[in-house]
Amino acid sequence: MQQTESSRIQDGDEICLLDILHFFYRNGKFIAVTTIGLSAAAIALFLIQPKSIQYQKQLTLSLRPAPTPVSGFPVIDVNQASTLAVQFVKNSKLNQLAGEPKYDPITQQIAVTLASSNLSMLNDTGSKVVRQIETGFEGIMNQSIETSLTSIGIKLKRNKQILDQVAQQSTQFSPTNEYRLGVLELQRAKQLAEMVELEFDRQYLEQAKKNLAEFTSQFISVQILSESHEPPPHRSPMKVVVIAVIASFMVSVLAAIILDQVSRLKEELSRNKMNSSQDL
Numbered sequence: 001m002q003q004t005e006s007s008r009i010q011d012g013d014e015i016c017l018l019d020i021l022h023f024f025y026r027n028g029k030f031i032a033v034t035t036i037g038l039s040a041a042a043i044a045l046f047l048i049q050p051k052s053i054q055y056q057k058q059l060t061l062s063l064r065p066a067p068t069p070v071s072g073f074p075v076i077d078v079n080q081a082s083t084l085a086v087q088f089v090k091n092s093k094l095n096q097l098a099g100e101p102k103y104d105p106i107t108q109q110i111a112v113t114l115a116s117s118n119l120s121m122l123n124d125t126g127s128k129v130v131r132q133i134e135t136g137f138e139g140i141m142n143q144s145i146e147t148s149l150t151s152i153g154i155k156l157k158r159n160k161q162i163l164d165q166v167a168q169q170s171t172q173f174s175p176t177n178e179y180r181l182g183v184l185e186l187q188r189a190k191q192l193a194e195m196v197e198l199e200f201d202r203q204y205l206e207q208a209k210k211n212l213a214e215f216t217s218q219f220i221s222v223q224i225l226s227e228s229h230e231p232p233p234h235r236s237p238m239k240v241v242v243i244a245v246i247a248s249f250m251v252s253v254l255a256a257i258i259l260d261q262v263s264r265l266k267e268e269l270s271r272n273k274m275n276s277s278q279d280l
Contacts, residue, residue, distance in 0.1 A: 027256040038248035088136030
């Protein structure tokens, strides 16, 4: 009983193998010609395509804010500064920027990927990225300077008004009222000292505004830790040929199966039609 079952399975396998061999015998020429044609077309398309090579460059940056905060200016740590720097790079108009820059809070480093089809275009991109970050912080510092100058102007105006009031009050007391005049003189000296300090700050900030880049570099520095070029991906012609032949062969076999089934279906329909005519 087991031998009979085994022989049936073996016969079934032999029939399937014979069918496959017969299929390739009948459609071998079609499969071969189609495979060669499709492979040639795919390889030709690969050869005539323009070789768009993308060179890549990896930048690793580090930001170091000044350890001593300055009165009147925003105090930011390295994480805040690096987050701002990432945003500055994102908003930049660098055509070579590939993907979004990333900040690693553990290493406190910023990774920037640049890409271009022209290798020479990547030579000075590192300095361009650094300049974009510096320009962004210069904008923040300029805004802080403007705010501080406005505040100083208001304080100077108020102190001048107080001095005018003190001078006016001094005329209302007789020279013999030394106590009252002494209090007013102390108040006048205090206002003058504040005005001198405010005037010094105003001149300092106005000078800083004229040399904004140098002033900003005193509060935050941008360093390039590493610059590395990555070789462009290489497309092997032999690999393309092998893939083209395999894909073309699979398409050819599929097309042959479809044509074979269509041919059989036509024969079966024709046979059924003839049988129907004979029955009538």
